Amino acid sequence: MSSKISVLLLKDFALLGRKGELVDIESDYARSYLLPNGIVKQIKDKQLIERLKEKQQVQKKRGQSSLSEQSKALLYKYNDPTATAESHSILGKLPPMSFRIHFRHEKIEQMAWEWYPSHRLNRLPAGYKYVILIYKGRKYLGTFHYLQQLLMRRIHSPLIIDGSNLGWVKGKPAMDPIFDLYDYIADKSDKFFFPFIWAFDKSFRRKLSKTERRELTEFCTWSGTKIVDYADEEIFKLAKKFHTRYIFSQDHFRQYHTENFTRITYR
Secondary structure (H helix, E strand, O other): OOOEEEEEEOOOEOOOEOOOOEEEEEHHHHHHHHOOOOOEEEOOOHHHHHHHHHHHHHHHHHHHHOOOHHHHHHHHHHOOHHHHHHHHHHHOOOOOEEEEEEEOOOOEEEEEEEEOOHHHHHHOOOOOOEEEEEEOOEEEEEEHHHHHHHHHOEEEEEEEEEHHHHOEEOOEEOOHHHHHHHHHHHHOOOOEEEEEEEEEEHHHHHHOOHHHHHHHHHHOOOOOEEEEOOHHHHHHHHHHHOOOOEEEOOOOOOOOOOOOOEEEOOO
């Protein structure tokens, strides 16, 4: 089994991080490709490794603390939709909460969020707190946990998702993996992506159960979702349209020229 070594990134590199960051990577991959191509430098000094890790932790906490006190207070206030039931009856629906999002190239933009319409929650799988993410006049479906990370993490780029490929459980088409992706990107992905742009085959929809077809229909009422005849072709068109090289799929797309794209999947 290949062991891991600590390396310092000498330049920005897809899925590993930005220049100056310390990462642990498989030694075989580092020695066969990253080191010879001058992408990383191996760090062997244990004390230096600890100092660099501590520095990165400080920078991460600083980024999280940049969230304004007003936003923190609003996030706490909105944390449980049932907790505000009394104020709803007095004041009506709470207005969308505005906040700033940070992109990897130091760009900062404004967006907002609100709770998912309660009368439509029965059309989605149970188990998540759903929200609507409002960005540049478009409304995207999300989960509250994903929103919490969106408030704190730096956005790398949009993510194009092969929904028909992702949505399978034990050889059968299913919607649960579609919603699980929000937690995966929030908790386990080295890079954070927004917005999610989905492409589904019509054949995938036909294979779903009646209940899950209803879930997919509801899912696709929001921005960033398309059901097309052949999703593979659409995926690469969307990647170019949204200026991203990142595609989430377990399909290797061997019939396409993919050298300009980065395919990611569960790991």
